[in-house]
Amino acid sequence: MKLTDEEKAMLAGAQGPARQWAIRHQIAVGEFFDASDFVSVGQAHIMADTESLGEAGVAWLEGLAALPKPERTVRIPTITDPRGLDFDSYKRLKQTDAMADIEGRATRAFEALGVLMTNTCINYQTILPPVRGEHLAFGDTGVVIYSNSVMGARSNFEGGPSALSAGLTGRTPRYGYHLDAHRAGTRHFAVAHQPHDLADWGALGGIVGRATNSYWEVPVVTGLEGAPNSDELKHFGAALASFGSVALFHMPGITPEAPALGDAFHGRPTPAAMTIAKADFDAFYAGYAARGDKVDVVVFAAPQLSLLEMQQVAGLLDGRRVHADTSLVVTTSPEVKFAADRMGLTRRIEEAGGIVAAGVCFYQSYAREMAEANGWKRLLTNSAKLVNIIAGYGYQPTLASMEHCVDSAVAGRIR
């Protein structure tokens, strides 16, 4: 990689061991992906929940945090993805004090590095929305795909160590979705059945993701009637990234880099479309069906809920009560939680028996241990991303609309 004088100085250790580690790590990754040089980035977003970090990762962060302040402080705004635990709700979710202790240690280490503990995977809705052409180093696949596709910003999937490196150096290797050449559509999907709700948008993302199945492919989706809203695109993108490892999509006439179909493919011939029909949606849902089964936990998360989703959940629960043998968990960002508290939405959800957790996203929160401690097995959610992830933690997941989820939570059985 071609290095500037400043980058050479960082590599030589002139700016301390943290920045030296960071740029060395970035060069190893950059060379693996044939990056020619670095590109400056405006923000970094770190996924670093304590379950992923483990004791080894937290101790490593504490080592960085013990360095002198000028050497350890990030040099661009650096924010965090959901954490492993919410101090206000962890006891109700039967998470342990040991989990809270390690969470506290990780948080103190990040704060010592100058990281803002935003604890959110919907920063594009709540913190500072990215701008077209802006280079970023974002973690969380749902954040990256939304920022790239809906906002036209430029980021790869940056894992925690790489996003932290970008925070420390202010740059990232120029490869993948920082380059025009990788942003052209490569696959074409024609929607012949319109999604009706957030679960459907997630299902569509899952269907396209399964068929695309590569970080290096860019699906182009046509046939949609009207523009989806931000929450719909959030669920679509999160599922597409989860099922397919996809980081960028185009929707001609909707997303900014594809005013028309030809733009999505950068002027190249449009490939034949794979049609997505109602039968494809039906088959997707059928893969997770469990009608009549007792439901142990209903989860609204992955991604965290917007204020509007919080209002929808509260409205569906008004005047009702979650079944005594079923738990209902809602996760959102700290910013949305403050607003939901102020507007009475949290109270309405919790009076019906739900638990509202802030700064977490369920699957990043010791899901296996929560399942064991609470006796949870059958999980119902309107998040296609969550049904894809959570089976690996020993759950049996089912996908349904938000209304269907709430009806089932009240009945204690999948309706």
Add this chain to the structure above:
Amino acid sequence: MPIVLKCHKGIGPAVTGTALVAQDNFSARYDLDRLAGTFSRPAHKLYGQSYKDKILVLVTAKGGVASAWMLHEMAARDMAPKAILFDRANTILAQGAAFAELTMLDRFEAGDPTTLIRTGDELKLEPAEGRVTILDRDA
């Protein structure tokens, strides 16, 4: 003559070990019971199998960014695979391998390594040279 497979320059140290191969993908968060050291997602083709100290040979990396930390955490507990070979890595696994100092290679000249390497093959991996040798099979 052992079989030599050329690929893109990789990450991590040179290692030798035994291959565990599947035409499936990899995510540390979605697919593994990291405490037990086994594949735990029922739909995964290696479900129930131990990956500890194996050279995993898979098609691509899937899922979330957590794998970048998880490889490091698994290595610290001596519960990591010895190396991972992909047809095509994604950014997260490459970043995670760099952080954990785990060996990773991809982009093989002869095609998808899951069709070239068999479970049980003894492999020598040389990332700096972009070379994988199947030690116990002749060309």
